[in-house]
Amino acid sequence: MIGIENIIFLIVAALGIGLFVWQIRKIRKNVLLGRDVELADNPSERINKTLLVAFGQQKMFKRMLPAVLHLFVYVGFIVINIEVLEILIDGIFGTHRVLGFVGPLYSGLMALNEILAALVIIACVMFLWRRNVTKVPRLATGVEMRAWPKVDANIILVVEIVLMLALFVFNIADMKRVLLAGEEVVGLYPVSQFFVDIFGEDPEQLYIIAKVGWWFHILGILAFMNYLPSSKHFHIIMAFPNVYYSKLLPKGKFTTNPAITHEIKAMLDPSYQPPAPEVDAEGNPVMQRFGAKDVEDLTWKQLMDSYTCTECGRCTSVCPANLTGKLLSPRKIIMDTRDRMEEKGEHPAIFAPNHYKELGVERVETTDEKTLLRGYITPEELWACTTCNACVESCPVNIDQVSTIMDLRRYLVLEESAAPASLNAMFTNIENNGAPWAFPASDRFNWADELYVPSKN
Amino acid sequence: MEENKRLVKVPTMAEMAANGEEPEVLFWVGCAGAFDDRYKRVTRAFVQILEHVGVKYAVLGTEESCTGDPAKRAGNEFLFQMQALTNIEVLNAYNVKTIVTACPHCFNTIKNEYPDLGGNYEVIHHSTFLQQLINEGRVKVQGGEAFKGKRITFHDSCYLGRANDIYEAPREVLAALDADLVEMKRSRANGLCCGAGGAQMFKEPEPGKKDVNIERTEEALATLGAGNGVIATACPFCMVMMNDGVKNKEQEETVKVFDIAELIAQAEGLSK
Structure with a gap:
């Protein structure tokens, strides 16, 4: 029975999905602003990591309470999507609970859905509580946690609660209507069964309530999907590719720039022939900056990192610099990268970059330069990093904050010679004495003087 | 010189090569190990252990130069590669296969970053090396100072721990002391950096409320509790930072900072 309602639904669904695809293309374009980097090696190890860290939420479990609450929402999201599939089919073809034919399996699924939906509501309420009442420091503080990220987080939680409530409204009204008609209820509804009488006994009214619940749920999902690209909640999609493409090498291994190697080899050995420089489509040599000044100097993976960030602040909460009151916050580095990328490239439906200067944030002394470095991220932040990798270790979605910090630092040193004076002195010592301190190289072996061990006899 | 001691003549690669010999391991001393007065004692303790167990080792002596690690972490990739390429030339000329070092920064750089530039070696941190010597029974951890019941807490070096996933080797070395090992709340993968x-x-900290080493020292002191205790480290920079922290807290009379190699040398009766 395909009627006008089904056609309206089809149009709305097509529009919602189309808009989403349009936004995703923008995001993709932004990520591809980044430099190319080869990250396709070791697919089996990458798949393993994705299963453990992304699907298995492994790194979330460093903190038990949020991990369990998050697991409810995560599993709820995945399982309830099966019902969403049914909703789509029902909506298009005018069927009613079309997957019901699988019998006990369907009952189990519906029962699981209801329990998960209830757990999602409980988890979201507790998340709201943590953000707004107990004000967990990593969620509530930091210069980067201005108005928009806070509103964004609350919007997500409230919308999730409302969507789950709409699901219950539909299930309750639908079940009562079916019961009144003397038909058999398809599926098991362990939560809704307790509320089956709350909407009265008027079949007409119940039909309308069920319809409203149904439409609200599906429209809510379509709207929410289109909200994702503007939100930290986009992590529900990006977490998977981001973990897949994460660093498989030891965390201590920083990248080596081969262009510099060629330059040094040519310096040391005049007969050395460096490879021909890379050329673009028109045959002009590609000028590569040493280090990163702006988003296009970072790799696509580093840009993808910033779309994966859910602003949870675990990185910042374990950063030794941040813990001791320095300006550096690894989360800010990642959020600034996203803001700058969307400012320079495309931006999704809602765009609210963090212009610290305009916002009057005095502690972050940015300049008017339209670049990631200085326009958003100040040298003071970069020089506070100890490269200890605590942020990288703590990130549940394998963002590499240190790599971005290092590339920005490299620009300061290699292109601007703008290192702090004490570091320049260290460089000079290494050049002259082969040690970071001003000791003569000829004294290097003095430690071995007058050294004794007990003789064995 | 007392009769029961012998003077050590630390062999260099140059001498070995001149005699047509090759050592089992090259001991990479590092700049801190060669120049920092406090860390020189660690270098000497480690050499005492090598001599004691009869490992065939050699050092580069004055031919050694900075790995380039501080330059690289500070963003000076150019200077890093200059150092690295020069060092690799020296190491490859001596046909070096295995390197042991007491510095996690040298360890990380040579192990992880030199291969991209043509330097491929088996690189071992001294914590792993000591662990092997103990496991093989070559170091017996007896004949010297007794550590039984002494409270020791191990401070993880970032470049050993998170950077290279070596958490257990230094702990197993310490376990051989039969001491009372206590863990700080932030340890292993969750360890807090010393700040260096x-x-x-090589620079002053950026403006903030507190120095990182003070934060970490407070945690270590709280973990050790009242009375005598040892903060064990396995990195020259951590050692400086923790020493400064203990002095800042005026606890240097009761709390000592030692490298794991020094503790083993003491327990083995090598450092009298």
Whole structure:
């Protein structure tokens, strides 16, 4: 029975999905602003990591309470999507609970859905509580946690609660209507069964309530999907590719720039022939900056990192610099990268970059330069990093904050010679004495003087 | 010189090569190990252990130069590669296969970053090396100072721990002392940096409320509790930072900072 309602639904669904695809293309374009980097090696190890860290939420479990609450929402999201599939089919073809034919399996699924939906509501309420009442420091503080990220987080939680409530409204009204008609209820509804009488006994009214619940749920999902690209909640999609493409090498291994190697080899050995420089489509040599000044100097993976960030602040909460009151916050580095990328490239439906200067944030002394470095991220932040990798270790979605910090630092040193004076002195010592301190190289072996061990006899 | 001691003549690669010999391991001393007065004692303790167990080792002596690690972490990739390429030339000329070092920064750089530039070696941190010597029974951890019941807490170096996933080797070395090992709340993968990594060792900290080493020392002191205790480290920079922290807290009379190699040398009766 395909009627006008089904056609309206089809149009709305097509529009919602189309808009989403349009936004995703923008995001993709932004990520591809980044430099190319080869990250396709070791697919089996990458798949393993994705299963453990992304699907298995492994790194979330460093903190038990949020991990369990998050697991409810995560599993709820995945399982309830099966019902969403049914909703789509029902909506298009005018069927009613079309997957019901699988019998006990369907009952189990519906029962699981209801329990998960209830757990999602409980988890979201507790998340709201943590953000707004107990004000967990990593969620509530930091210069980067201005108005928009806070509103964004609350919007997500409230919308999730409302969507789950709409699901219950539909299930309750639908079940009562079916019961009144003397038909058999398809599926098991362990939560809704307790509320089956709350909407009265008027079949007409119940039909309308069920319809409203149904439409609200599906429209809510379509709207929410289109909200994702503007939100930290986009992590529900990006977490998977981001973990897949994460660093498989030891965390201590920083990248080596081969262009510099060629330059040094040519310096040391005049007969050395460096490879021909890379050329673009028109045959002009590609000028590569040493280090990163702006988003296009970072790799696509580093840009993808910033779309994966859910602003949870675990990185910042374990950063030794941040813990001791320095300006550096690894989360800010990642959020600034996203803001700058969307400012320079495309931006999704809602765009609210963090212009610290305009916002009057005095502690972050940015300049008017339209670049990631200085326009958003100040040298003071970069020089506070100890490269200890605590942020990288703590990130549940394998963002590499240190790599971005290092590339920005490299620009300061290699292109601007703008290192702090004490570091320049260290460089000079290494050049002259082969040690970071001003000791003569000829004294290097003095430690071995007058050294004794007990003789064995 | 007392009769029961012998003077050590530390062999260099140059001498070995001149005699047509090759050592089992090259001991990479590092700049801190060669120049920092406090860390020189660690270098000497480690050599005493090598001599004691009869490992065939050699050092580069004055031919050694900075790995380039501080330059690289400070963003000076150019200077890093200059150092690295020069060092690799020296190491490859001596046909070096295995390197042991007491510095996690040298360890990380040579192990992880030199291969891209043509330097491929088996690189071992001294914590792993000592662990092997103990496991093989070559170091018996007896004949010297007794550590039984002494409270020791191990401070993880970032470049050993998170950077290279070596958490257990230094702990197993310490376990051989039969001491009372206590863990700080932030340890292993969750360990807190001493504040010196990423070339911070060579600059003043950025403006903030507190120095990182003070934060970490407070945690270590709280973990050790009242009375005598030892903060064990396995990195020259951590050692400087923790020593400064203990002095800042005026606890240097009761709390000592030692490298794991020094503790083993003491327990083995090598450092009298």
